[in-house]
Amino acid sequence: MTPTVISEFRSLGKSIERRAALIRWYIPRKKFGPNYVAHLLAAKNTKYLKIAKIAVASFLHHNPNSSVVIHCDASTYSSAQLEFKYFIKRGTVQILHNGHESQSWQVQKIELLCDIAHIESNFYMDCDVRWNGSLTLSDLTTSYVSEFKLADKSPFREMLPALKIQNSQVEMLNTTFVYLYPGKFSNAELDEISRYHNEILNLCSSGAVAKLDIEQTSRLSEQLGYSIFLANSGRKHIALKSHDGHMDGSFLESSYFGATGVEF
Numbered sequence: 001m002t003p004t005v006i007s008e009f010r011s012l013g014k015s016i017e018r019r020a021a022l023i024r025w026y027i028p029r030k031k032f033g034p035n036y037v038a039h040l041l042a043a044k045n046t047k048y049l050k051i052a053k054i055a056v057a058s059f060l061h062h063n064p065n066s067s068v069v070i071h072c073d074a075s076t077y078s079s080a081q082l083e084f085k086y087f088i089k090r091g092t093v094q095i096l097h098n099g100h101e102s103q104s105w106q107v108q109k110i111e112l113l114c115d116i117a118h119i120e121s122n123f124y125m126d127c128d129v130r131w132n133g134s135l136t137l138s139d140l141t142t143s144y145v146s147e148f149k150l151a152d153k154s155p156f157r158e159m160l161p162a163l164k165i166q167n168s169q170v171e172m173l174n175t176t177f178v179y180l181y182p183g184k185f186s187n188a189e190l191d192e193i194s195r196y197h198n199e200i201l202n203l204c205s206s207g208a209v210a211k212l213d214i215e216q217t218s219r220l221s222e223q224l225g226y227s228i229f230l231a232n233s234g235r236k237h238i239a240l241k242s243h244d245g246h247m248d249g250s251f252l253e254s255s256y257f258g259a260t261g262v263e264f
Contacts, residue, residue, distance in 0.1 A: 026057060026086065028090065029061065031064050032065055034063070034135075035066060035121060036065075036066040037069060038068045038122075038125050040056070040069070041105065043073040043100075044105050046076050046079045048076070048128075049070075052083075052127035053084070055127055055130065056093060058132070059135075066135075068087070068094070069093075069096060073108070074101040077095065098111075106219075110222050110225065112124060113175075113178055114187075114193065117185055124177065125178075126175075129177070130254075130255070133251030133252070135252075137179055138179070138181075139181065140181055141230065141236075142179040142237065143174060144173075144174040144176040144177040144240050145244040146173055146174075146239045149170065150170045150227070150228075151168045151170070155209055156224070159203060159208070163203075174223065177252065178226070189229075192233075193222075193229045197221050200221045
């Protein structure tokens with residue numbers, strides 16, 4: 001068989017597996033386990049709504065006593081009502097219009113993280129994840145995974161002095177999943193995420209970041225702001241996963257659609 005035919009067969013097999021999984025996940029289960037609330041941001045592009053069906057259906061299947069809130073802007077709100085009609089009728093999904101369509105998705109994500117930081121058992125997850133097991137929230141602030149130390153990798157290493165960061169142990173924390181433990185941070189502290197995010201964007205526009213690195217740095221600006229904020233807070237925090245790989249089959253995995261264009 002030619003590479004094209006092999007690729008088409010793989011794509012077909014993937015599509016069949018996805019449909020079979022969705023059918024299994026859509027079957028209502030007896031409610032048991034913790035009552036968590038997962039928050040997703042689906043803004044700017046309706047493509048993320050279709051991707052989020054995997055995240056929502058798999059999460060509710062493995063955590064049947066939980067619920068989901070999907071935060072949309074004007075470009076996704078109406079479509080979300082249709083895409084998740086089944087779950088809305090079951091009372092497990094709520095669609096909210098955040099009214100922030102003029103803001104970048106990074107800013108919307110930061111505001112969402114801060115909004116839910118004071119609410120017990122509420123956490124954030126990206127649209128492009130798949131759950132293969134149940135969740136148990138820690139009593140500590142939790143990020144998806146620690147990727148690397150900023151001081152060990154360009155262009156982030158060069159940005160630290162410009163941001164007046166002297167801590168060489170600051171880690172790049174992946175924000176695919178974020179649980180800011182309630183009561184640990186004041187509003188003033190949480191505002192630091194936005195401040196660092198804005199400083200990072202200013203560095204990108206000032207020429208302090210190499211042209212080849214501007215796109216990547218801008219795309220990760222909310223993650224960088226969050227990582228620096230948490231390191232400077234002095235609060236103990238943990239990672240949900242000790243290591244991560246693209247669609248690695250663990251209890252929570254990501255397709256990293258924004259970076260790879262790959263879907264489950």
